[in-house]
Amino acid sequence: MVQYSRTRLDASFAALSDATRRGVLEQLGRADASITELAEKFHMTLTGMKKHVGVLEQAGLVTTEKVGRVRTCKLGLRELEEEAAWIERYRQLWDARFNELDKVVEELKRKEQADGRKKT
Amino acid sequence: MVQYSRTRLDASFAALSDATRRGVLEQLGRADASITELAEKFHMTLTGMKKHVGVLEQAGLVTTEKVGRVRTCKLGLRELEEEAAWIERYRQLWDARFNELDKVVEELKRKEQADGRKKT
DNA sequence: GGAATACTGAACCATATGGTTCAGTATGTA
DNA sequence: TACATACTGAACCATATGGTTCAGTATTCC
Numbered sequence: 215m216v217q218y219s220r221t222r223l224d225a226s227f228a229a230l231s232d233a234t235r236r237g238v239l240e241q242l243g244r245a246d247a248s249i250t251e252l253a254e255k256f257h258m259t260l261t262g263m264k265k266h267v268g269v270l271e272q273a274g275l276v277t278t279e280k281v282g283r284v285r286t287c288k289l290g291l292r293e294l295e296e297e298a299a300w301i302e303r304y305r306q307l308w309d310a311r312f313n314e315l316d317k318v319v320e321e322l323k324r325k326e327q328a329d330g331r332k333k334t
Numbered sequence: 335m336v337q338y339s340r341t342r343l344d345a346s347f348a349a350l351s352d353a354t355r356r357g358v359l360e361q362l363g364r365a366d367a368s369i370t371e372l373a374e375k376f377h378m379t380l381t382g383m384k385k386h387v388g389v390l391e392q393a394g395l396v397t398t399e400k401v402g403r404v405r406t407c408k409l410g411l412r413e414l415e416e417e418a419a420w421i422e423r424y425r426q427l428w429d430a431r432f433n434e435l436d437k438v439v440e441e442l443k444r445k446e447q448a449d450g451r452k453k454t
Numbered sequence: 455g456g457a458a459t460a461c462t463g464a465a466c467c468a469t470a471t472g473g474t475t476c477a478g479t480a481t482g483t484a
Numbered sequence: 485t486a487c488a489t490a491c492t493g494a495a496c497c498a499t500a501t502g503g504t505t506c507a508g509t510a511t512t513c514c
Contacts, residue, residue, distance in 0.1 A: 248460080248461095249460075249461065250459085250460060250461080260460075260461065260462090261461090261462080261463085264461075264462075264463095280460095280461080282460090283459065283460045283461065284459090284460065284461080285460080285461065
């Protein structure tokens, strides 16, 4: 399998598909934190947490800065606009699709009523 | 690695993290389609597309029904409410966090101005 | 200087993912 | 009945993912 250019949307949805990482984002929404703090909070080795932070950072959802020996993680600059937009677009398609179905159903109902009237 | 219960959010974000699958959703937003049609549209083997549809179906984003030898895929019943809600919540955290920073910046500015006035 | 702290990187492991081929089965059609 | 169509399932492959341990390096503190 050749790995084609992974879009940002690919990366961020993938980043969001893990409960630990979503938790980290929530956490960072409340306060910045070091890798050690996050690792403890989520009962995980430092190395493991560092990987998760790496994934979030790659996706642009988190930024980090090392001062002395401590690397501090903060929420990234992106506000998930792109992701929200995608979902919104999907919802529009979904709406359109189901409204269409509704119309068909309405149409059927009207016909039924008409038939009913004919019979009586 | 033990696989813990995968939440629906895990599954749907994972499902959305692939461009082909997002494409399939867009496609189904326009019209229902058979596996064969989707496979052709996305230049992939039937089997490959079937797997993608399986992932989408598992995540509840697509439903399928087999009539005769044709399996027709439709948009699922879920409108991605849960996902939209999660992202919205994240955006609120993000806002709160950055407003807080803004306040700090404001505060610093005010102090600077005050210092400036003192000096002149 | 020496110990503790905080991260970093390499190596390893099991399972998941995204694809393929190939060999069916079931259904529709001439 | 025979052939084409449409899917299904198993097996396989390479790479990714989510975790670990272990052995560093860089900083801080006594």
